[in-house]
Amino acid sequence: MPDATSMKIIILDRDGVINEDSSAHIKSVEEWVPISGSLEAIASLHRAGFRVTVASNQSGLGRQLFDEFALANIHHKLCSMAEEAGGFVDGIFYCPHRPDDGCSCRKPGTGLLEQIEREYSCSLSNCYFVGDSLKDIQAARAYGLRPVLVRTGNGAQTEQQLLCSASSAVPVFDDLATAVEKLILLSND
Ligand SMILES: [Mg+2]
Ligand SMILES: [Zn+2]
Numbered sequence: 001m002p003d004a005t006s007m008k009i010i011i012l013d014r015d016g017v018i019n020e021d022s023s024a025h026i027k028s029v030e031e032w033v034p035i036s037g038s039l040e041a042i043a044s045l046h047r048a049g050f051r052v053t054v055a056s057n058q059s060g061l062g063r064q065l066f067d068e069f070a071l072a073n074i075h076h077k078l079c080s081m082a083e084e085a086g087g088f089v090d091g092i093f094y095c096p097h098r099p100d101d102g103c104s105c106r107k108p109g110t111g112l113l114e115q116i117e118r119e120y121s122c123s124l125s126n127c128y129f130v131g132d133s134l135k136d137i138q139a140a141r142a143y144g145l146r147p148v149l150v151r152t153g154n155g156a157q158t159e160q161q162l163l164c165s166a167s168s169a170v171p172v173f174d175d176l177a178t179a180v181e182k183l184i185l186l187s188n189d
Contacts, residue, residue: 007122008049014056018130018154032074035152037177043087048184051090055112062098074080111140134158
């Protein structure tokens with residue numbers, strides 16, 4: 001299996017990383033609003049040779065707050081806006097289940113990461129996973145990826161949780177734009 005460093009895959013959480021999050025879920029195209037600088041960050045990753053892949057919990061599907069059609073429209077908007085900014089989103093993987101469904105794909109489960117590996121026929125070990133929630137950090141760690149935290153979305157709260165826990169340090173950035181700037185520099189070393 002080629003490893004992810006040669007493939008340069010990066011995994012991004014969606015809500016709170018690429019777009020503004022809402023505790024009421026993002027249910028429609030209108031509610032999907034990119035965080036300032038995030039689309040340009042995806043463009044920078046694309047130019048730097050990264051395959052940008054999204055791994056997202058979408059329990060609103062299981063809760064029947066929206067359907068697959070609405071989600072496809074939202075993802076079409078995400079991909080189109082990223083392309084208008086000069087970027088490209090290679091794949092969007094999501095968990096449609098409710099937290100009490102007991103599935104393995106809902107983060108902090110690693111099922112989405114397993115799906116991505118199968119789809120791309122590569123290992124994700126050591127590749128970056130940018131998220132705003134503890135679930136993202138936990139999934140990344142459990143599967144041997146490098147977690148990166150952004151302070152947008154739930155990120156500021158997650159940063160406090162991490163400070164209170166004994167877990168080892170996770171790099172923290174204000175937003176995806178500043179994270180990506182640094183990760184691209186590191187990947188060129
Ligand atoms: Mg999130
Ligand atoms: Zn699931």
